[in-house]
Amino acid sequence: MSNLDQIAKLSGFSKATVSRVLNHSPHVSQATRDTIMKIMEELDYVPNGNAISLSKGQTEQIGMVTEGINEVMLPFLNSFVETASQHGYQTIIYTSGGDPAKELQAFEDMRRKRVDALVISTCVNDQALLGTFCKYGPIVSWQRMERPEIQSVAMNQYDGYMLGLEHVIKQGYTRIANAFGRPTSMNTSGRIQAYQDIARKYALPVNPDWSPTGIYSIRQGEQLVRELLLNPGERPNAILCANDLVAAGVLNEARRMGVKVPEELAVVGFDNTELAHTLGITSIYNPIAAQAQNAFLLILSRLKGTEPEQQELEFQLVKRATT
Numbered sequence: 001m002s003n004l005d006q007i008a009k010l011s012g013f014s015k016a017t018v019s020r021v022l023n024h025s026p027h028v029s030q031a032t033r034d035t036i037m038k039i040m041e042e043l044d045y046v047p048n049g050n051a052i053s054l055s056k057g058q059t060e061q062i063g064m065v066t067e068g069i070n071e072v073m074l075p076f077l078n079s080f081v082e083t084a085s086q087h088g089y090q091t092i093i094y095t096s097g098g099d100p101a102k103e104l105q106a107f108e109d110m111r112r113k114r115v116d117a118l119v120i121s122t123c124v125n126d127q128a129l130l131g132t133f134c135k136y137g138p139i140v141s142w143q144r145m146e147r148p149e150i151q152s153v154a155m156n157q158y159d160g161y162m163l164g165l166e167h168v169i170k171q172g173y174t175r176i177a178n179a180f181g182r183p184t185s186m187n188t189s190g191r192i193q194a195y196q197d198i199a200r201k202y203a204l205p206v207n208p209d210w211s212p213t214g215i216y217s218i219r220q221g222e223q224l225v226r227e228l229l230l231n232p233g234e235r236p237n238a239i240l241c242a243n244d245l246v247a248a249g250v251l252n253e254a255r256r257m258g259v260k261v262p263e264e265l266a267v268v269g270f271d272n273t274e275l276a277h278t279l280g281i282t283s284i285y286n287p288i289a290a291q292a293q294n295a296f297l298l299i300l301s302r303l304k305g306t307e308p309e310q311q312e313l314e315f316q317l318v319k320r321a322t323t
Contacts, residue, residue, distance in 0.1 A: 003043070003045055004018055004019070006043065007036065007039050007040060007043065007045065010039050010043075011035050011036050011039050013032060013035075013036060017032065017036070018036055021033050021036045021037065059113065059114065059115060059116050060088060060089050060090065060116065061089065061090045061091075061092055061114070061115045061116060062084055062089050062090070062091055062092070062115055062116060062117050062118070062119060062296075062299060063091075063092045063093075063094055063106045063109060063110065063115040063117070063118045063119070064077065064080065064091055064092070064093050064094065064118070064119050064120075064121060065094050065096070065103060065106045065107075065118055065119070065120045065121060065122075065123055066093070066094070066095055066096070066120075066121035066122050067095070067096050067097065067098050067103075067121075067122045067123075067124060068095050068096075068097060068098075069093070069095065071245060071273070071275075072216075072243055072245070072271065073121050073122070075271075075273070075288040075289050075292075076121060076142055076288050076289070076291065076292045077093070077121070077292075078289075078292075079288070079289035079290075079292035079293060080119060080292040080293075080295060080296055083292065083293045083296045083297075084296050087296070087300060089116075089296075089300075092115060094106035094109075096123075096124060098124055099124075100124050100125045103123060103124055103125055104125060106118055107130065107133040107136075110133060110136050110137045110139075111133060111136045113136075115137070116137055116138075116303055117137045117138040117139065117140070117299045117302070117303060118133075118137070118138075118139045118140075119139075119140050119141070119142065119295050119296070119299065120139065120140070120141040120142065120143055120150070121142050121143065122142075122143055123141075123143060127145055127146055127147045127150065128147060130147070130150065131147040131149045131150055134149045134150065138151075138298075138299045138302035138303060139151070140152070140153060140295045140298050140299050141153070141154065141295075142154055142291060142292070142295060143185070143186075143187075144156075144185075144186035144187060144190075145186075146186070151298055153291045153292075153294040153295045153298060153310075154186075154187070154291070155286070155287075155291065155313060155314075155315065156190055157187040157190045157191055157270075157286075157315075158190035158191065158193055158194045159194075159314075159315055160270065160284045160286060160315030161190065161191040161194040161195070161240065161270075161284070162194045162197075162198065163284055163315055163316070163317045164240050164268040164270070164282075164284050164317065165194060165195065165198040165240065166198070167268070167282070167317050167319070167323060168238040168240070168266050168268060168323060169198070169202055169204075171262075171266065171323055173237050173238035173266050173323075174202070174204055174205070174237070175204075175205060175210075175234065175235070175236045175237045175238065176195070176198075176199075176204060176210070176236060176237075176238045176239075176240065177207075177210035177211065177228055177236035177238065177239045177240070178191070178192075178195055178210065178211040178212075178239070178240050179212065179215040179220075179221060179224055179239060179240070179241045179242050179246045179250070180192060180211060180212065180213040180214075180215065180242055181213065181214070181215065181216060181242035181243070182213070182214065182216075183213035183214060188213060188242075192211070195211065195240075205234075207234075207236075209231075210228065210236050212224065215241070215242055215246055216242060216243065216245065216246065217245055217246065217249065218245050218246070218248050218249035218252075219249060220246060220249065221241065221245065221246035221247065221248065221249025221250040221253070222249040222250070222252065222253035223249075223253075224239075224246075224249075224250065225239065225249070225250045225253045225254050225257070225259075225265075226253060226257070229254070229257060229259060229265075230257075236265070237264065237265055237266065238265065238266040238267075238268070238323075239265065239266070239267055239268070240268045240270075241267070241268060241269050241270060242270060243269060243270050243271050243273075244269035244270065244271050244272070244273045244275045244276040244281060244283055245275065246269070247267050247268065247269030247270075247276065247281045247283065247322075248269075248275055248276075248279055248281065250267050251267050251279060251281060251322060254267070261321075261322050262321070262322050262323050266282075266322060266323045267281060267282070267322040267323070268281075268282050268283065268284070268322070268323060269281045269282070269283035269284070270283060270284045270286060271283065271284070271285075271286045271288065272284060272285035272286065272316075272318050276318070276320070277320075280320045280321035280322060281320055281321075281322045282317070282318065282319050282320045282321075282322045282323040283318050283320070284315055284316070284317060284318070285315060285316040285317070285318050286315060287313045287314075287315075290311050290313050291313065293311065294310050294311055294313070297309045297310065298310070
């Protein structure tokens with residue numbers, strides 16, 4: 001005899017009524033619900049999550065796809081997990097380590113109905129391939145996407161980077177270096193475009209050696225400032241960084257080299273993390289937590305068939321001691 005049969009027999013109600021109680025149906029009287037729940041408690045009955053998911057047509061689980069977990073993505077991850085939990089959803093983290101085949105497991109899990117939807121933090125597979133999975137469930141990206149079928153909550157970082165560029169120019173810095181991030185990222189493309197536009201606008205000197213890509217970490221920031229400041233010839237007097245980690249590395253190494261900040265070198269970070277606050281680094285506030293909330297609400301609206309609620313967001317410059 002199955003557990004449901006046993007509960008139905010002891011309670012005197014049908015299996016259908018027991019199932020309605022398990023699925024929190026409103027079409028059951030409170031007295032009936034109390035009777036059935038009491039018997040479940042006496043039997044120490046634990047509902048089968050997979051069976052309930054099948055009956056509802058949803059698992060109430062959302063997958064998050066990322067190459068790995070680092071300091072930059074933690075605010076997004078934490079905010080998404082918390083927002084999802086408030087709405088009764090669990091988040092499963094899929095880390096690929098940069099392996100395209102491993103990353104595709106998350107998309108296969110959605111196709112097999114093991115998760116209801118996916119949110120992309122970062123991805124390594126071709127976007128056209130990932131877009132073919134949209135027929136199996138909602139896919140929302142924090143990463144900017146060229147594929148219209150994958151909705152994105154990413155903000156155009158051209159706007160945020162332009163705030164930093166305009167700021168240092170108004171402060172009198174004209175020899176501007178850049179520590180750009182992932183070379184294939186649309187965010188990096190937006191920042192490069194902002195720099196090119198501002199250089200043309202103000203007729204700034206442009207040195208290709210001053211704008212490397214693939215700079216993400218504190219150590220890379222330290223190495224970059226050594227290369228920029230120790231090379232012979234003219235050197236930059238301002239560095240805009242891919243994130244606050246890079247800015248921290250630039251700041252610390254510049255100080256070790258005896259370079260005065262901001263008198264001889266201005267430093268601007270990006271994201272306005274606690275690290276920027278602690279070290280007094282001028283940074284661009286990037287509302288990452290709010291973007292994660294928007295991502296979940298966009299997924300929820302797709303799952304529920306309702307109009308999405310979205311917060312209006314914008315970048316802000318937070319001036320501190322490094323400019």
